[in-house]
Amino acid sequence: MTVHRIADSYPAAELLRAFKGQDVVVSTITARDDGTQQQKVFIDATINAGVRHFVPSEFVPQMRNNEAQELLPQFVTPKLEMVDYLRSKEKDGLEWTTFMTGLFIDPVIGPFLGYHF
Numbered sequence: 001m002t003v004h005r006i007a008d009s010y011p012a013a014e015l016l017r018a019f020k021g022q023d024v025v026v027s028t029i030t031a032r033d034d035g036t037q038q039q040k041v042f043i044d045a046t047i048n049a050g051v052r053h054f055v056p057s058e059f060v061p062q063m064r065n066n067e068a069q070e071l072l073p074q075f076v077t078p079k080l081e082m083v084d085y086l087r088s089k090e091k092d093g094l095e096w097t098t099f100m101t102g103l104f105i106d107p108v109i110g111p112f113l114g115y116h117f
Contacts (some may be wrong), residue, residue, distance in 0.1 A: 010038060012045055026055040036078035038087055045090050056082050058098045075094035 004018035015026045019025055027039055039056055046054045058079060069076045086096045 009099040010041055011043050012041065014047075015042065015045035016049050019045055019051050022049070024055060025051050027057045029057050036082055039082055041095070043085065043089060047089060047094055052093060053095045053097070054086065055084065055097050055099070056080075058100055 006014045006018055025042060027042050029038055029042070043054055043056075055058070065095070069080075083098065089096075
């Protein structure tokens with residue numbers, strides 16, 4: 001197995017080198033800060049490297065659920081934007097899969113809402 005070390009700034013040339021020859025790119029980047037924008041860079045590098053499949057970082061509740069959107073817009077809205085971006089890249093031959101695993105409830109909203117798991 002080859003390990004590629006990439007700078008924290010994720011330079012496009014380094015991503016391209018790491019992604020070339022892969023069957024799929026799986027992102028586990030954080031959803032905070034610029035994670036959504038950074039995933040767009042990953043998606044573009046995936047396409048440029050000739051990789052056909054991308055799996056974005058999706059640790060949110062069912063995004064199209066209105067209650068989830070109202071309760072946690074800071075998590076759900078960026079993910080909806082990401083899915084829209086992925087859909088826009090289908091014309092470039094990109095296939096993608098999302099796994100909606102739900103939030104890590106205990107550390108994220110348990111204490112906030114007073115739940116004790």
